[in-house]
Amino acid sequence: MNVRAGIIVTGTEVLSGQIADQNGPWVAERLLELGVNVAHVTICGDRPDDMLAQLEFVAGQGVDLIVTTGGLGPTADDLTVAIVAEYCDRPLQPDADLAGTITDIIRGWGRYPSDEDLPDSIQAAIAKQALVPDGADPISPTGTAPGVAVPATGTLPTVLILPGPPRELQAMWPDALNKPAVAEILERGDDVVHETIRAFGLPEPDLAQTLRQAAQDLPGYDLLEITTCMRGGELEIDTRLPRSAVRHYAALKSLLLQEHSDRIYSPDGATVDELVADSLAGRTIATAESCTGGMIAARLTDRPGSSAYTLGGIVSYANEVKTGVLGVPTELIDELGAVSEPVAAAMADGARTVTGADVAVSTSGIAGPGGGVPGKPVGTVCFGVAIAGRPTATVTRRFPGDRALVRTLATNYALHLVRESLTADDSADG
Amino acid sequence: MNVRAGIIVTGTEVLSGQIADQNGPWVAERLLELGVNVAHVTICGDRPDDMLAQLEFVAGQGVDLIVTTGGLGPTADDLTVAIVAEYCDRPLQPDADLAGTITDIIRGWGRYPSDEDLPDSIQAAIAKQALVPDGADPISPTGTAPGVAVPATGTLPTVLILPGPPRELQAMWPDALNKPAVAEILERGDDVVHETIRAFGLPEPDLAQTLRQAAQDLPGYDLLEITTCMRGGELEIDTRLPRSAVRHYAALKSLLLQEHSDRIYSPDGATVDELVADSLAGRTIATAESCTGGMIAARLTDRPGSSAYTLGGIVSYANEVKTGVLGVPTELIDELGAVSEPVAAAMADGARTVTGADVAVSTSGIAGPGGGVPGKPVGTVCFGVAIAGRPTATVTRRFPGDRALVRTLATNYALHLVRESLTADDSADG
CATH class of the missing domain: 3.40.980.10 (MoaB/Mog-like domain)
Structure with missing residues (x-):
């Protein structure tokens, strides 16, 4: 420039x-x-x-x-x-x-x-x-x-x-x-194009390896100003280029998609928030949050027009709210603890029942700094995804970092889980 | 230094x-x-x-x-x-x-x-x-x-x-x-003291006037490095000083408290989040959020140990959730609209009822960019505060800015409203 x-x-x-x-x-x-x-x-x-x-x-x-x-x-x-x-x-x-x-x-x-x-x-x-x-x-x-x-x-x-x-x-x-x-x-500024590719769960060294290969193999690679940024579990690959170099960018994008197709969820820069909204395709969504304490609902409602698909959610921080409002069986919590996949599943099911939403996502975890127990250290979070007409799915992840980071990573993960579940289910339908 | x-x-x-x-x-x-x-x-x-x-x-x-x-x-x-x-x-x-x-x-x-x-x-x-x-x-x-x-x-x-x-x-x-x-x-660094005073709703020019007066009247004022920062409706007054100048800082603090006692809520730097937790004094809290979409619950649960007093909340973004989960009468919404003080009151009452909390705060408003109507422009937010044994209080405010700013200002306002309500009620008790 x-x-x-x-x-x-x-x-x-x-x-x-x-x-x-x-x-x-x-x-x-x-x-x-x-x-x-x-x-x-x-x-x-x-x-x-x-x-x-x-x-x-x-x-x-x-x-x-x-x-x-x-x-x-x-x-x-x-x-x-x-x-x-x-x-x-x-x-x-x-x-x-x-x-x-x-x-x-x-x-x-x-x-x-x-x-x-x-x-x-x-x-x-x-x-x-x-x-x-x-x-x-x-x-x-x-x-x-x-x-x-x-x-x-x-x-x-x-x-x-x-x-x-x-x-x-x-x-x-x-x-x-x-x-x-x-x-x-x-008036003297360049005609610059800005492109973004987003990946989730792609380690930076793996990307660095692919970019080294691109630098060797692809003509016009030097015209692309590439920046990579890891944030909240997401790897963002930003490229600025003169408009005359779009075909070189196309070659880079093909290579990245070929090497990391399983990790690249957004080849054209759409955010996970936008893709969640798209993948709902007319269905409504609700949340049942414990450790994320409202952060998923806040993310969902951050988008203008989100009232078209977000019904709301329950922040069931206390176990009494999990049982009283979401209808999680007390025995389940007594037996397995609140941070368990069956409780996360019951929370997601409960959110669907009480709000009437088609889709619900839940979190129950230990954000820290206290609360860790043997087998369930700080950073452990159980997720549930309930979709009308499908069995409710659950998964457990352990996130690194302090309370704020665990909550942020869990919020991002929940959104990706919703996007992946809806996309996978929809293709299974087709 | x-x-x-x-x-x-x-x-x-x-x-x-x-x-x-x-x-x-x-x-x-x-x-x-x-x-x-x-x-x-x-x-x-x-x-x-x-x-x-x-x-x-x-x-x-x-x-x-x-x-x-x-x-x-x-x-x-x-x-x-x-x-x-x-x-x-x-x-x-x-x-x-x-x-x-x-x-x-x-x-x-x-x-x-x-x-x-x-x-x-x-x-x-x-x-x-x-x-x-x-x-x-x-x-x-x-x-x-x-x-x-x-x-x-x-x-x-x-x-x-x-x-x-x-x-x-x-x-x-x-x-x-x-x-x-x-x-x-x-080892060569100074022995520096950092003090913070927080005000809510204090206009910057009013503070500037007081600081000009302080510069004229108070000896040692030059030793105080004062920074003021307006953010989310809060005015933060930060001062760094050599330890030898603490008595000059004490004089400045007295002057500020004398001139702006109604606006300074934290003379010693405690945040509104900390003061909300303190003012609950053993009581539990829950939320009923519409336009803030979970942001108040997320703020409350941001603090380590917040499970001791935060039970959770309902994000009632859709009217069906306001009526179905929180028990807001359908007629009330039909007649007055969801963005109205009676609905905010019913939401706060409902949050107390369904969660069993002693205190609840609610928001119902128009974050924009769409949704404004004559008499209720974008930025209008109704708040409710329900406290056990007291009549539920409501207030309506209009906030400036885009969707994100309206949501942030409303979240801050809600926390101040809780703090003020609990403090005022507690002194009325005494």
Whole structure:
């Protein structure tokens, strides 16, 4: 890719690790989609010297565009616009129109009587947020913090200044792309294709072996920028390529499917969440969760429109709820323990019965840190899948990691189990 | 703080925004706890030139320690050790002991018959991962990727190389801190205190006003490094200070409590999740969730030991589950709609009835993007709180943002509602 960009994320709360940055990843993805190569992301706190050093570093890496996020708020530690102004030698000027826009937004909250002056704290905030570097182009706020597009200055690249709250930044993005200083750069971006293949249960070294083979055997392999990422039991193989190289990507995809057909569940990037929804094919689903505590239901209902197939579920964390609500026989729990396949099966059956769903999935396991017993160590999870007209299936897995990881892995596994069961059953039908 | 560090996060999947980095924040928090000032975090892809540029930049910022994460895997795009070796001019050497350790770990998986040679792909991975820069100290792997502590070389700082999978990195951290090259730096770290105050519903400009006042009036204010962070409706006020400045922090805390006593719910950093658990004081809790789809139950069961008070809950996404499982009268839904306070009340009551819990909280709302109607726009959520021996309370709120944000804000709000209801009721009792 010819056009390079850097992203500077500001905020002591991000630098110090209190919160995970959402803006760097979001902006990077958008820029890559636009054919712009993101070369560097840097994170700095609210210290002016450190931010200046990062501006100099990123500008020195031959980028055409720097996007900054954060540091536009009303508090004294929000310094981004002032520092960029200093760096580009463009003095700050008050922008009366912008001050009016921010004032209108704040009046629109309805918190301050319309016949009274705004409080001093608010007026000070507006005055600070309506300062713009000389010759730069303000971007209207969606919260109260405006963005700024600062055109290239001498040898310095264009700087696009955006606010820290992800929702505000994302809402302002389309407007920011249309500012002449930014649009001019994007016009030079490549026509890039982004392809994803997803596998479940495929070990990374096995994939690495196949990719080494591809590097040797496939012409045009060098044109493909391949990234592999293991997460929650899933292996994601992402490739970015110039549109002219699609036939080389097709050859790679064939090789991967040939070598790992049993592990690749999504050759075209669809997520397991999407495939579960598809494989239901009009059937409804419910959950019966113990150790995952609602996480599967939350995943199912995360998708817009999921009410078309998700009826709901029971979080039966306590055994009384397993017996009382789901109708799991008390004797079964007394005899075999709650973490057992017969109990998982009874939970899934119970979820179908009480909700009326066609399909139900259940979990009963030991997320830890306590609760492990001989033969059932921490990480052991029993799953059940009940599908109308079929015998209820069960399986037990042991997951590594701490409580949060066991719960996440179990949630992912449950979704894959549903997808596989529905697909297998449907082909058995056919 | 006297000792400064930089963190270099590697991985095209992080740089390109496909996954959010967990390691930078985690390492930054640990270093700050150790009294080490994190000045810069940078993220680079798998391009050697970009990583070299970042090493040079961070080393040039006067840091004593650079921590790198990622890029230690078996695939060809994992280059960190080789690049650091080149940068520090310490040629890579095979480490036979390390190769043996990694081999033992892989044999321990039980996937490869013990009487056969390991496959070529695995042997190649081991050979690559057992290369160590000359004079550096390997850190035993917990996955298969070892870390390396590379002592300061001439004017270059110490470099601590750690793997990308967060669980592996975190498990190796204690061992890494004990490597002489790292321990020597940490001995010079400050004795730093970290304090947190949490508020709910406190606007940032109001806090900014109080902090401006504090900066004017309170001696020693400059010694306090204050970061404010708004997230999910919560405002977190974090302060790091040298231990000698605790009395100045006490003065700031008094001022904040005096100005915002109605909004500060946690002067000592306890999270709402912890306070909910405390305020239950032996009572049990259950949920009845519609638009939050299991997220409240998942939050409640996120805490180790939550089975002591969380019985479970019903995700009543479909109206049939609201009526069939929770016993919400059909007429109520027909007449007022599912998103109404009487239905939220009936859901909370139903959750108590079917689970036997002392306390229940419910949500029924419109998370969007579709489903809004006149008078009930997207973002409208009705809540119910049922507590044994009290009338069931309800409230309606409208949240901003997209589906994910509405669900997150509603989940947070529900937890605060439970905490406030239990605290208020308990004081009414007294």
